[in-house]
Amino acid sequence: MTLTNKGTAAINITKMYVGGQDYRDFSETNTCPSSLNAGANCSIQVVFDPLKTGTRTAAVYVEDSGGGTTQYFTLTGTGD
Numbered sequence: 001m002t003l004t005n006k007g008t009a010a011i012n013i014t015k016m017y018v019g020g021q022d023y024r025d026f027s028e029t030n031t032c033p034s035s036l037n038a039g040a041n042c043s044i045q046v047v048f049d050p051l052k053t054g055t056r057t058a059a060v061y062v063e064d065s066g067g068g069t070t071q072y073f074t075l076t077g078t079g080d
Contacts, residue, residue, distance in 0.1 A: 002042070002043055002064075003071075004040075010037045011036050013033070019059060020058035020075075025079070029047075030045060034065055048075070054078065055076065
């Protein structure tokens, strides 16, 4: 996934984490700096390693100083 600052000023990324019902099945790494300049972007990588079979769901949450609500990306995978 790509996180892009579409604003006109830098934002501070205060927290990024995987949460939700099956959060233990997903892990996140990223290239995001603590301060993301206006117009800049960074990458978020997610690995799915299910602990159980069936549909597994979670989300990557991003909290920043840009105002508004916490942003999130929905994650879904199927464990075999």
